[in-house]
Amino acid sequence: MYPIARLCGIGLLLGLLAALLLKNMLMGNDVDFHRHKALLIGIDGVQYEQLKHAIEAGKAPVIGQFHPAMSYTGGIVGSSTQQPTLSGPGWATVLTGAWANRHRISSNDSSLRNKTDSLFKLISLSSPTRHSASIVSWNPINDNFVDDISAGFIELGVKCGGDDQCATDRTVQELRTGNFDFIFVHLDQPDSAGHENGFGPHYQDAIVHSDQQVAQILAALGQREKENPEEDWLVILTTDHGRRPPDGFDHGEQSRSEKTTFIALNKPANAELAQPVPDPIAPGLDGLYGVASVADITPTILAHMGINSDIDRYGIDGVPLIGPLGVRQLTATLNSANRSVLLQWRVNEGSKQPLRIYRSGQLIAKLTDSSHEYLDSDLPQPIGQLNYTVVLNDVPVSRLVSEPVTKRGEAQ
Ligand SMILES: [Zn+2]
Structure with missing residues (x-):
């Protein structure tokens, strides 16, 4: 027995509420980005064609299920973005979205310090409740980013000194019991196998071994997701450089094989990863510059976590591989x-x-x-x-x- 005016008032209120809800849904405001988390698994020195070979032979089923796409590293030869196809510059690009003209990690010298905003820093500054870990088999990565550790942008920095099982176990432990929003884990065995033996059975075995460790990490993540269904994890797998042809022992130069890397996601990619540009602006290397680059990983993780950086100080050379495309x-x-x-x-x-x-x-x-x-x-x-x-x-x-x-x- 409500007076008509009061009924109208309630109707108006409900209508407004519905409109507001619809607007929030349309604008994506209902997404709680604080539950959007990312796991970045880096496997050192895995050349794309060699990885494809392992996958086609059924030796890397876990990495294979993510359908790795071709990518490049080392910047564009002859431009200001060129950098050696070495681990120091390569991982710094993965973890900053920038080339060496910004991050200044121009070699494998562990005394070099990253000079641009890192992914860890951007995540940390986006919210005081967000935390990152960097668990590496090859120690110089955490040396290059030690300023981020001292500043607290990397809350947990672990150096495993070449022991990939140490990096795997620690990552499994943090996924089980920790509360990190971003975990970078680095495995090294394919790179050391490549340096010792070149391409061949030992190198393939190292990829098999890394695949098994990736399986251990993903099993822990799967368990976590079951227990915390509200969390939304982006998983990215990548590498820092390819290997020198024809034997695959070394790397550092600008051959197509050394520059060819891979990126794999557990979510649908946009055209930047899925549809390479057929006629890239930079010519050469059989159209390699038409594919995504390792600089695209940082902006992809930022996009997943809903982190918009200040345009005034934006300094990321890569583009996101999920969501809307820019230029x-x-x-x-x-x-x-x-x-x-x-x-x-x-x-x-x-x-x-x-x-x-x-x-x-x-x-x-x-x-x-x-x-x-x-x-x-x-x-x-x-x-x-x-x-x-x-x-x-x-x-x-x-x-x-x-x-x-x-x-x-x-x-x-
Ligand atoms: Zn190496």
């Missing part, structure tokens, strides 16, 4: 003589969204068409270092441009 294949070329920077990129068919370009945090252009390049000829004096960020579909991607420095230290 692909961004390149930035400085022409010192006429003081200009040419930005070029690719957009997927049908993408006509407005696109914004930032130079070192300042918005310098808004493009409303589906253009593929922009010439910035209004450079500051001196040019120094310029960080360009191109944003499309709310997905940013950056490139660092530096004025070449002569031997006398003069900018040129």
Whole structure:
């Protein structure tokens, strides 16, 4: 027996509530990103074709179930992103989304320190309740990121000194009883087998062994997911570099085989991983630059965890492999003589969204068409270092441009 006015009032309230719920659902506001977690399993020195060989022979069924896709490391040869196909630079790129011109880990020297925002730091700064662990078989990785350990961005840093079972067991333990939002675990055996024996049965056996350790880690994760069904885990498997042809003993240079790596996800990938660009902006190496790169791993994990970094200080060279796509294949070329920077990129068919370009945090252009390049000829004096960020579909991607420095230290 409610008066009509009161019934209308309740109806209006219910209507508003329903509209609000619908809006939240449409905008994804019902997603609790704090339950979105990530496990990154890095296996050192696994060359893509060799891994495929092991999978096709039924020797790596656990990694095989994730259908590894081809990726590249070492940056783009001849550009500012080029870096040696070594473990130090490679893992630093995996863990920062940046190439060595930002992270400054240019070799395997364990005294080098990462100089750009790491994945650990970005996760930690996104929320005080989020915690990360880095459990490595090859110790120099945690040396390169020791500043993140001292700052508390890596809450648990474990060095296993080449003992992959130690890294596996500790990861299993943390998945069972710990409460980390992000765990990086590194296994090393395929790399050491490659250095000792090259490609062949020993190298294949090492991949088999790593596959079994990945199985142990995933079993612990599976148990955890059963006990904590509200958690949503992204699992990524990758490696830091390929191996030198034809024997596979060494690596560090820029051959296609050394640059070829793999990335595998437990979730549906977007086109960046699933549909390589057939005509990449950077030519050569049989179209290798059309595939995803190891720099894409950090932004993928950030996307899964719902972490949006400040556009003013965005410095990630990779793009996310899940969710919406921004521009692909961004390149930035400085022409010192006429003081200009040419930005070029690719957009997927049908993408006509407005696109914004930032130079070192300042918005310098808004493009409303589906253009593929922009010439910035209004450079500051001196040019120094310029960080360009191109944003499309709310997905940013950056490139660092530096004025070449002569031997006398003069900018040129
Ligand atoms: Zn190696």
